Amino acid sequence: MASYELSAFDRFSAITVVGAIEQQTPATLNVGFWVRDPNQFLIYPDQVAANPRYDFLWEQTCYEIFVGVKDQDFYREINLSPSQAWQAYQFEEYRFPEDMPPIAAYDIELNHLQRTHYGLNVSLDLSQFMREHQLKWADLYIGLTAVLNTTQGM
Template identity: 65%
Template sequence: MASYELNAFDRFFDVSLVAAVEQISPYTLNVGYWLRDSNQLIEFPPMVAGHPRQDFLWEETCFEIFIGVKGEDYYREINLSPSEAWQAYQFEEYRYPEDMPPQAAYDIDLNQLKKTHYGLSVSVDLTEFMLSNKLKWADLFMGLTAVFKTSKGTHYYAMQHSSPNADFHNKRDWLHVF
């Protein structure tokens, strides 16, 4: 299991976030997000039942996983709300197609999503994505991000920020390799 401290783009230090990744063979990915928000600044969306797919989750507090394929332009984005709603999107290349909301990716499925006392825990099934694209774990790399709506504004957390603006789609910042 690998873990990463995610950093706020605007150097907001009131909230800290650590994410851990665990690959469960053959096609399951588990990610845990541990949050420290001592002053309870984060605004959480209301809970929903049944883990529905919903668009525009990033407009509220949201955790995200980006999955890239070495040597390829296409990638997937998975949005995970503390409300326990989720969505997966497919892109052919950097932010393309430009549809809003983006095109849903039905080759990724949710095993489990749970808001916890420490943050968020998720298990996603990559079987169809990996098999249809003939991928092995070694072909993938990943970025972990989060958007926090707080009483002090919106803050963007990522493994690293190499763009002049917060840009979760920048593959240079997707640091986890399998």
């Protein structure tokens, strides 16, 4: 499993986030986010049941996965809330179309999403997305980011 430390803005340097990416099967993506918040600045949304799809998760603490495609402009953005809600969006190119909320993507399925004592774990099924666009794992670029709502601001 490859892991990467995400770079924070200066004002949140006391908080660190590490993301790990694992390809479990030809179309299953597992991602873990580990958060270190020794000062307990983070504000978490209330938990919900059954992993519903909600829009505007980025308005609170939220983790994001971007799935890009080699030599293509289109991509998917997956938002994952510590509340255990999630959403996937489709874009033709960077932030286009500009609909708000963005257009939901239903070609990525959630296998598992769980807030943990250290952060968040997710397993996503990319098989429909990959099949529809005739993609192999080597065609994908994966990006991770986090939106952190803290007592110090966002």
